[in-house]
Amino acid sequence: MQNSSGDVPLWLWRLIRAAFISVVMLGVVGMLVLSNGAADPQRAGPIAWDNGPLPEIAIPVRSTFTLDHPIDLPAPPFTLEITAQLATNSDPAASWGLEFDSPSFGIMLNGYRFMALLPGDLMPFIHVRGLGEANKITFDADNQNQATWRINDEIAWRGISPALHVARIVVRGGADSTARLTVQRIALFIPPGKPQ
DSSP: OOOOTTOOOHHHHHHHHHHHHHHHHHHHHHHHHHHTTTTSOOOSSSEEEEEOOOOOEEEOTTOEEEOSSOEEOOSSSEEEEEEEEEOTTSOTTOEEEEEOSSTTSEEEEETTSEEEEETSOOEEOTTOOOTTSOEEEEEEEOTTOEEEEEETTEEEEEEEOOOOOEEEEEEEOOSSSOEEEEEEEEEEEOOTTOOO
16 A cells, blocks of 8 residues: 555654654653753862851941951862842942952952952952852862852853962952841862861
8 A cells, every 4th residue: 555645654653663763762851951050160079068058147238248267278279158148128339258378369249249359349240149049159269279160050250379378258348238148058078188
């Protein structure tokens, strides 16, 4: 029996069905691989120290506050991650970030979605989230003091860093009203077997 011109051969239907199932399966496998961190930035090693969440901090207008506990840093390589959030009702001019041994090296983020690589000025960075949303600052240093700043896993700066021994979380109050910061997590990653 002969097919009419409008009929599709059975083998073609089977081929299309097999191709569709293959594409769906490939998509599911890809989602599983990505959800397990395949595209996450590399860290210096497994987690060595983890702290948080810390109590909310209220910062008065035009004042600066440094968290009581400085973070002692090992010799490179290491990765330091800080996740924090300015409250929704905070002054958007308020900022928070990291300063190291001196205030001339660090990073600050504010509620207007700007960042500053210290000692520089504020500049827009599309990956900074606004008030009420958590931001993650990651500092990654390798053996040659090559460093990378990431904001929410997006590269903000790469270059040579000075020798670093201590990091501090710093919060600066806004211009018009009180700001509130919650540090959700502080994590330090180092290579296995390396002393802290």
